[in-house]
Amino acid sequence: MIECPRQELPFYIMAIKLFIPGPTIVTPDILETLSTPMMSHRTKAATELQRRISDNLREVLFTKEEILLSTSSGSGLMEGAVRSCTAKRAAVFSIGAFGKKWFKMAQTNGVPSDIIESDWGQPTTPEMVDSALATGKYDLICVTHNETSTGIQNPVEEIAEVMKKYPDVVWCVDAVSSAVGSKIETDKLGIDVLITSTQKALALPPGMAICTLSKKAYERTADVPNRGLYFDLRTIYDFIQKKPYQYTSTPCLTIMYALDAQLQKILQEGIENRFARHEEMARFIRSWADEYFTVFPNRKYLSKTLTVIGNTRNINVSELNKELIARGMQIGNGYGELKDKTFRIAHMGELTMDDMKAVTSNIQEILHL
Numbered sequence: 001m002i003e004c005p006r007q008e009l010p011f012y013i014m015a016i017k018l019f020i021p022g023p024t025i026v027t028p029d030i031l032e033t034l035s036t037p038m039m040s041h042r043t044k045a046a047t048e049l050q051r052r053i054s055d056n057l058r059e060v061l062f063t064k065e066e067i068l069l070s071t072s073s074g075s076g077l078m079e080g081a082v083r084s085c086t087a088k089r090a091a092v093f094s095i096g097a098f099g100k101k102w103f104k105m106a107q108t109n110g111v112p113s114d115i116i117e118s119d120w121g122q123p124t125t126p127e128m129v130d131s132a133l134a135t136g137k138y139d140l141i142c143v144t145h146n147e148t149s150t151g152i153q154n155p156v157e158e159i160a161e162v163m164k165k166y167p168d169v170v171w172c173v174d175a176v177s178s179a180v181g182s183k184i185e186t187d188k189l190g191i192d193v194l195i196t197s198t199q200k201a202l203a204l205p206p207g208m209a210i211c212t213l214s215k216k217a218y219e220r221t222a223d224v225p226n227r228g229l230y231f232d233l234r235t236i237y238d239f240i241q242k243k244p245y246q247y248t249s250t251p252c253l254t255i256m257y258a259l260d261a262q263l264q265k266i267l268q269e270g271i272e273n274r275f276a277r278h279e280e281m282a283r284f285i286r287s288w289a290d291e292y293f294t295v296f297p298n299r300k301y302l303s304k305t306l307t308v309i310g311n312t313r314n315i316n317v318s319e320l321n322k323e324l325i326a327r328g329m330q331i332g333n334g335y336g337e338l339k340d341k342t343f344r345i346a347h348m349g350e351l352t353m354d355d356m357k358a359v360t361s362n363i364q365e366i367l368h369l
């Protein structure tokens with residue numbers, strides 16, 4: 001037998017605990033499911049796999065609508081949503097790096113669109129949404145649920161109230177770094193397309209994107225002539241109806257095995273318990289940040305899955321991280337414009353309160369706080 005050549009990984013990758021906002025740690029039992037043998041993706045077993053995944057996702061995403069999967073990271077379906085559901089013009093509300101990127105996706109796909117920006121560290125307010133939609137120019141809006149660059153969770157409940165005045169507008173939400181860690185009642189809020197991906201609060205390896213699709217959003221796609229194909233939400237939806245619970249091309253079966261197992265584990269933990277665990281970790285990290293640094297964004301709208309901490313002591317974050325990595329843990333540096341002004345501690349996925357205590361006490365020790 002010919003041996004499979006393997007690249008040796010640096011030792012620390014094997015042992016490191018990630019406190020970065022994606023990819024997050026994957027538990028060993030889930031890692032094992034990644035070595036499940038391949039099967040034909042055109043079998044009944046593949047259908048059953050995708051159906052079970054979809055049913056369980058409906059439960060944790062609080063929707064009765066169809067679930068679409070995509071072999072891509074979350075960005076794929078963000079691009080697909082704005083392109084295939086905008087017939088007139090999209091209003092992209094941006095509160096940081098990922099909102100900006102969503103606008104760029106619209107622009108580079110030739111989707112007529114405007115960006116409505118908040119200062120970094122501030123939310124999208126219901127008033128901003130109302131005044132944009134009152135112009136009558138837009139038939140779709142993009143809103144970030146949890147902005148990973150600034151640590152803001154937008155007030156989607158309040159935005160939902162405004163959206164009731166505009167029943168023809170399709171509402172897309174980027175919940176890539178919050179879904180399944182922070183409660184979002186998709187149908188109740190009237191969100192038409194809620195997007196997430198596997199490597200954040202779902203605590204899986206990267207590789208698949210997930211979205212919900214309302215009937216309103218589906219119907220809208222009929223009015224959009226150039227939707228593309230691979231990320232066209234209509235094509236993915238139609239395929240599921242025609243060939244029950246199958247994917248338009250070859251799906252990432254490996255991640256589907258893991259997603260299937262992880263969703264069952266999440267339901268065993270209890271989705272409300274999972275949210276409560278995230279809240280408890282968030283509260284702990286925020287008060288730690290207040291004691292030794294400061295919480296960066298507007299305190300009224302804090303993320304439940306990560307805390308962006310203002311670097312008030314002007315520490316060298318990459319030096320700190322080097323020391324942390326030697327101790328088997330890694331935090332996130334600031335993102336983009338906030339690179340040295342902030343650092344980030346994620347509290348999502350499978351992390352626990354013990355992990356929060358460990359990372360903060362190690363930071364204190366390293367910095368002699």
Ligand SMILES: *Cc1c(COP(=O)(O)O)cnc(C)c1O
Nearest residue numbers: 073074075098146148176177197
């Ligand atoms: C990570 C992230 C994305 C991008 O998702 P990918 O899965 O990396 O494509 C988009 N939006 C937010 C808020 C994110 O945190």
